[in-house]
Amino acid sequence: MTETIVELRNITKRFPGIVANDDVTLDIRKGEIFALLGENGAGKSTLMSILFGMYEPDEGQIFVRGEEVRLTSSKDAAALNIGMVHQHFKLVSNYTITENIVLGDEPLKRLGPLSWVDLKGASKKIRALSLEYGLEVNPDDKIEDLQVSTQQRVEILKMLYRDAEILIFDEPTSVLTPQEIEYLLEIMEELRRGGKTIILITHKLEEIKRVADRCAILLHGKLVGVYDVATTTTQRMANLMVGKELDTTLDKTEHDFGEVVLDVSDLTVYNEQKVKVVDNVSLRVRQGEILAIAGVSGNGQVDIADAIAGLQHISAGSISLKGEEISRLSIKDRIARGISYIPEDRQKDGLVMDLTLRDNLAIKTFDREPFSKKGVLQPEAFEQQATDLIKRYDIRSGQGSQTTTRSMSGGNQQKAIIAREVELDSDLLIFVQPTRGLDVGAIANIHQQILEQRDKGKAILLVSLELDEVLALADTICVAFRGQILKTDSAKNLSKEEVGQYMMGVTQ
Amino acid sequence: MNKFSSRVRSALSGLLVPSISIALTLIVASVIVLLLGKNPIEVFLGFLRGSGLVFKPRYAGGQGILTDFFSYLSILTPMIFASLGVMMGMRAGLFNIGVAGQMLLPGFLASVLIGYSDLPSYLAWPIIIIIGLVAGGAMGALIGFLKHRFNIHEVVTSIMLNYIISYVTAFFINTYYADPVTRNSRPVSEASRLLIPGQAGGARFDLPVGLVVALLVIFVMRFLLDRTTVGFRINAVGLNKDCARYAGINVGNNVVLAMAMSGMLAGLAGVTYYLGFANNMVPKELVSLGYDSIAVAVLGNVAPVGCLFASILVTIFQKGSVYMSSNVGVPKDIASVIIGILLMFSASGLYIEETLQRLRRRSRSKQDAKTDPDKAEEERA
Structure with missing residues (x-):
């Protein structure tokens, strides 16, 4: 049980302006679920990309099964039976599951000089594997017809098909619904029972608590320590991860709401496939009020937000902002x-990922003074704003205002967007999934900012799939189900269970 | 001071990768020439001599290095415009593969309306330039409009338009404007050509007027793309349409605008080619320069000044190939081969950059390893 399978010694990896991994030493035991916990940009993914051969470390050694190895590509990693499920799946969407799994390693049948890919045999093997680990898939389905969670299972099967012994999961649950997460965690336990070693990169503490044996915590590229999950509390892990005592309780003051800022009535929206995604929705948001739309993903919440912002056409109803009908205005005019x-x-x-942070911060205001005068851009104004926002919103990046946003971590990208949007000083702020994929520290920061805007008297429309987030922030809760609002009530009058029931479409 | 030196350094490192691409191209080209049994130095000298950049051993009467050099400049001019046209489309995320057609229509119109008239130069030139801008711009705008309104891919429309323009103009040339001997269109009048004849040291040459315009346009484009709100919108649309739309930028308008500008530049390439270099039209023929300009724009890193340097380089091979092949005996198609190799290496720019970084890191870590014991001792002390 205590046999070490992977050992990383003094790994250091630098990127321009940033040390992603700073002298990290870890050992991972055979047959355990080893969690790698850290904030966004703490260096978790980089470290595992090094183990998967996608980056070479600047310093340090890697030992697999006791032997030092040098990994220069993912092929080297595969040869050592290391597999990885990336955050963004790498699948060919118009191929079947079987074709995707065998791609690059096709089993050939030969007849004399002729050879062809033995898809039938592969399909059989995949079916057997999927039964063995409880990964239900139909090997002949095409990827494009599958749900995200099934695609993820295909990625897992791809590793198993290649006899991977060490399986790396890079934030596997960020794209899944709660039920799917539960199912995935069960699969991981099943894999552990089958003798596989699992490395789980995540920043969700509950998942670690639920399945992991040990947990390494990274902070700003450095290893804080390796902890036994069973004997470490979630609170302690959270504190270690952000490096300071974390106050997760929000202080939300009661106050009266002002005038109605946003008034949506009888809104109906059809999407591009002519499916009715928003069905006769009415809602009002007042100054100083946070109205949260709760609901399971894909029940029309995002479409409501898009329609208000002008990104989607509406087919019926009205949207008024401070008493003015805006449903016919262009996006620019609404901004x-x-x-x-x-x-x-x-x-x-x-964001425009290939533009600099500076340009992205001004992407909605570049044609106003002082950012441009008579159509000529004023770089000094761009720079001044960027420097100011970077400081005030604590946006971290390798090369300051000149950093390409693509190279920034997800949390800092989100900070940049929030900085830009809050600085517009609009009366209505729409937040859709503002903390998706972010770590505890960043989430707390963003929640704080949302509350600050509320206390300033802004009207806030929050769309979130995280029920806890809705309950923590909302003054008023709307529950969306199949494009309709099933229930609207003050947050005080609703319990978590009630909201959960409405989310499932249950009405008393 | 520090800022300045870092700017110089970044400018130099910007030149490093293209220089490596060019060096690799010359090496591979030399190998090919050697395999053909010829001397690569002779071949490269041939290209330079043909372009008027190196003296030829002898000249025919009334000719000299300046004749070749200015002839080189007069084909360089349309190449600059055409590559700027391709670049403009690419900036907005559009692939304008129809530059050749967008050159031919304005070229044809200018030839027919002005080239066969007896207008004096000072009237003819501005009108020709305007025809180039208007006819080219209209074609580009049409392609952009079809893309925006009906979602027809610009590659499809521009290729189709190429065929339409080439056959329609061929019909008119064959019916009304053909030269009885060559079966090409009749040459345009001397006065309408965008050239100023000159003479020096016993050699006659023609100064291309369009080059001045081209250099001006390069800096206008650079300013437009880097320093104006128009450029900011086009860049944003080209890099991420979804975000541009979300930020309140009208994507459709900018697609049409960028294509119109791309077409205008192609139109300028057309008039400077057909009334400044070729001076007549071959029926049903689209000039290969229109397609080569795609490679040039890529080689120039999709930036205005980059297009200038890439045009200078590529045109040497194209212009010089005739002289080179007749004097060195290597088929002139080697020019296309070299341009192809050049494009391949320049497309590998990122790979070259990464390799350089890896090499640098490796040499640095070797140095570190050497100095490490000392460092450790220092730390102990």
Whole structure:
């Protein structure tokens, strides 16, 4: 049981302006679930990418099964039976599951000089594997028809098919619903029972508590320590992870709400596939009020937000902002009227990843003074704003205002978006999944900022899949189910269980 | 001071990777030439001599190095415009593969309307330039509009338009404007050509007027893309349409605008080519320069000044290939081969950069390893 399978010794990896891993030494035992915990940008993914051969460490040694190895590509890692499920899946969407799994390592059948890929045999083997570990899939389905959780299972099967013994999961639960998370954790336990070693990169403490044996905590690239999960409390892990005593309780003061800022009535939206995604929704948000839309993913919440911001056409209903009908206005005009929007997908919608942080911070205001005068950009104004926001919002990046946002960590990208949107000083702020994929420290920071805006008298529309987040922040809760609002009530009058029931479509 | 030196360093490191690409290209090209049994130095000298950059051993009467050099500049001019056109599209995330067609239509219109008239140069030139801008811009705008309004891919429309333009103009050339001997279109009038004839040291040459415009346009484009709100919008649309839309930028308008500008630049390439270098049109023929400009824009790192340098380089091979092949005996198609290799290496720019970094790191860590014991002792003390 205590046989060491992987040993990392004094690993150091530098990127321009940042030390991603600083002298990290770890040993991982055969047959355990080893968690790697840390804030966004703490160096977890980098460390595992090194073990998977995607980066070479600047310093340090790697031992696998007691022998020193040098990994220059993922092929080397595969040869040592190391597999990895990446945060973003690497699958060919119009191939079947079987084709994806055998890709790059096709089993060949030969007849004299002829050879062809033995898909039938592979399919059989995959079916057997999927039964053995409880990973239900139909090997002949195409990837594009599958749900995210099933795609993830395909990634796991891909590793198992290649006889991986050491399985690295990079934040596997960030894309899953609560039920799917539960199912995945069971699969991990099943894999451990089958003798596999699992390395789980995550920043969700409950998951670690639930399945992991030991847990290494990284902070700013340095190893804080390795802890026995059974004897360490979640609170202690959280504190170690952020490096300071963490106050997770929010202090939310009671106050009266002001005038109605956003008034949506009878809103109906059809998506591009002509499916009705928002069905006759009405809601009002007042000054100083946080109205949260709770709901399971895909029940029309994001479409409501998109419709208000002007990203989606509405087919019926009205949207008024401070008494003015805005549903016919362009996106630009709505921004000018006072809507800030923190979108769900920060990399696709929120940022131009290949532009600098400086440009991204000004992407909504570049054509106003002082950022441009008569159509000519004023770089000094861009720089001044960037320096100011970087400082005030604690946005960390390798090369300051000139950093390409792509190279920043997710948490800092989100900080940049929030800084930009809050600085617009809009009367209405829409937050969609503002803390998705972020660590405890960043979440607390963002929650604090949302409350600050509320206390300043802004109207806030929050869309979140995290029930705890909704309950912690909301003054008023709307529960969305199949495009409708099933229930609207003051947060004080709703318990977690009640909201959960409405989310499942149960109405008393 | 520090800022300045770091700027110089970054400018130099920006030049390092392209220089390596070029050096690798020359090495591979030399190997190919050696395999053909010829002397690579002779070949490269041939290219330079043909472009008027190195003296030829002898010149025909009334000719000299300046004749070749200015002839080189007059084909360089449309190349600069065409590559700027491709670059402009790429900046907005569009692939304008129809530059050749967007050159031919303005070239044809300018030839027919002005080239066959007897307008004096001072009237003809500005009108020709305007025709280039308007006709090219209209074609580009049409492609952009079809993309924006009906979501038809710009590659499809621009290739289709290439065929349409090439056949329609061929019909008119064959029917009305053909030269009875060559079956090409009749040459345009001397006055309408965007050239100023000159003479020095017994050699006649033609100064290309368009080059001045081209150099001006390079700096206008640079300013437009880097320093104006128009450029900011186009860059944002090109890099991430979704985010641009979310930020309130009208994506459709900018697609049309960028394509229109791309077409205008192609139009300028057209008039400077057909009324400044070729001076007539071959029916049904789209000039290869229109396609080569794609490679040039990529080689120039999709930036205005980059396009200038890439055009200078690529045009040497193209312009010099005729002289080189007749004097050294290597087929002139070697020019296309060399440009192809050049493109391949320049497309590998990122790989070269990474390799350089790896080498640097390795040498540094070796040095560190050497000095490490000393350091450790220092720390102990």
